[in-house]
Amino acid sequence: xxxxxxxxxxxxxxxxxxxxxxxxxxxxxxxxxxxxxxxxxxxxxxxxxxxxxxxxxxxxxxxxxxxxxxxxxxxxxxxxxxxxxxxxxxxxxxxxxxxxxxxxxxxxxxxxxxxxxxxxxxxxxxxxxxxxxxxxxxxxxxxxxxxxxxxxxxxxxxxxxxxxxxxxxxxxxxxxxxx
Amino acid sequence: xxxxxxxxxxxxxxxxxxxxxxxxxxxxxxxxxxxxxxxxxxxxxxxxxxxxxxxxxxxxxxxxxxxxxxxxxxxxxxxxxxxxxxxxxxxxxxxxxxxxxxxxxxxxxxxxxxxxxxxxxxxxxxxxxxxxxxxxxxxxxxxxxxxxxxxxxxxxxxxxxxxxxxxxxxxxxxxxxxxxxxxx
Numbered sequence: 001x002x003x004x005x006x007x008x009x010x011x012x013x014x015x016x017x018x019x020x021x022x023x024x025x026x027x028x029x030x031x032x033x034x035x036x037x038x039x040x041x042x043x044x045x046x047x048x049x050x051x052x053x054x055x056x057x058x059x060x061x062x063x064x065x066x067x068x069x070x071x072x073x074x075x076x077x078x079x080x081x082x083x084x085x086x087x088x089x090x091x092x093x094x095x096x097x098x099x100x101x102x103x104x105x106x107x108x109x110x111x112x113x114x115x116x117x118x119x120x121x122x123x124x125x126x127x128x129x130x131x132x133x134x135x136x137x138x139x140x141x142x143x144x145x146x147x148x149x150x151x152x153x154x155x156x157x158x159x160x161x162x163x164x165x166x167x168x169x170x171x172x173x174x175x176x177x178x179x
Numbered sequence: 180x181x182x183x184x185x186x187x188x189x190x191x192x193x194x195x196x197x198x199x200x201x202x203x204x205x206x207x208x209x210x211x212x213x214x215x216x217x218x219x220x221x222x223x224x225x226x227x228x229x230x231x232x233x234x235x236x237x238x239x240x241x242x243x244x245x246x247x248x249x250x251x252x253x254x255x256x257x258x259x260x261x262x263x264x265x266x267x268x269x270x271x272x273x274x275x276x277x278x279x280x281x282x283x284x285x286x287x288x289x290x291x292x293x294x295x296x297x298x299x300x301x302x303x304x305x306x307x308x309x310x311x312x313x314x315x316x317x318x319x320x321x322x323x324x325x326x327x328x329x330x331x332x333x334x335x336x337x338x339x340x341x342x343x344x345x346x347x348x349x350x351x352x353x354x355x356x357x358x359x360x361x362x363x
Contacts, residue, residue: 132235
């Protein structure tokens with residue numbers, strides 16, 4: 001008898017936790033959490049190659065570094081393009097100095113590379129001037145940022161992968177065949 | 180003792196004399212203030228399949244370099260409404276004519292292969308659309324740096340060309356110095 005009660009109580013408790021967790025997860029699915037990114041070039045308020053957090057919220061793309069926060073309204077973005085690349089694991093000044101390592105050590109270090117996603121945006125300022133910005137981020141993050149931007153009013157010359165597959169399965173099959 | 184004193188006095192005198200021209204050679208503030216403005220149009224990929232990040236990096240680096248050392252009083256971006264009111268506006272049109280995407284890894288390993296190069300046809304026109312200058316400028320990264328560094332190289336060369344030939348404080352253009360090929 002005691003054993004049955006114990007099972008019942010544990011079932012009830014586990015249900016309770018599920019109920020309390022599920023509503024908290026819902027907003028995370030609609031707005032992606034901030035992603036660690038590097039602003040390569042383009043934003044006026046931060047220097048080139050600045051690390052920070054990138055997120056899409058309340059109709060704008062926000063890049064927050066340790067010193068500054070820049071916002072680009074999603075509606076002013078006229079093109080969002082994603083791409084993939086790789087970069088040296090040890091970069092910057094240390095990476096440059098490491099090339100001088102003896103016995104081909106520098107070359108060996110340059111073989112250590114990590115894959116990154118690139119997101120490129122083009123947007124207009126209030127005067128109509130065209131700006132561009134490039135961000136690099138961990139693999140798989142760029143597409144979610146792009147989709148969030150498109151949902152909030154940004155435009156793109158290349159439709160996102162998710163939209164392509166939902167629009168026409170034949171089209172996506174043709175794309176896979178070409179690739 | 181007397182000779183030592185004389186020598187010391189003579190040394191002090193010579194040192195003072197040599198200091199006089201140095202004081203006179205203090206840098207004068209530049210008198211020729213730049214007056215012309217330039218509007219930078221977005222880089223056109225033309226028939227070349229140019230990745231979007233290269234297109235944007237070329238444009239942004241070009242704007243930054245022209246602001247830094249172009250010698251123009253004002254640098255406008257593509258579509259900026261304020262450019263319409265500029266008195267002597269020069270417009271820079273750029274079209275990509277050649278692009279070879281190298282590999283940073285190959286450059287690191289071989290040190291001779293994997294270079295990235297971008298050749299861009301630059302056309303400077305006045306407000307009426309008259310061509311003032313046409314140049315083919317190539318940006319390269321041969322050894323150290325990622326592929327996008329070629330865009331920075333191009334921008335520096337283009338800004339040097341603009342500064343040497345078109346800006347109000349321009350000096351004689353030296354093609355060897357800025358590394359461009361004259362088209363006209």
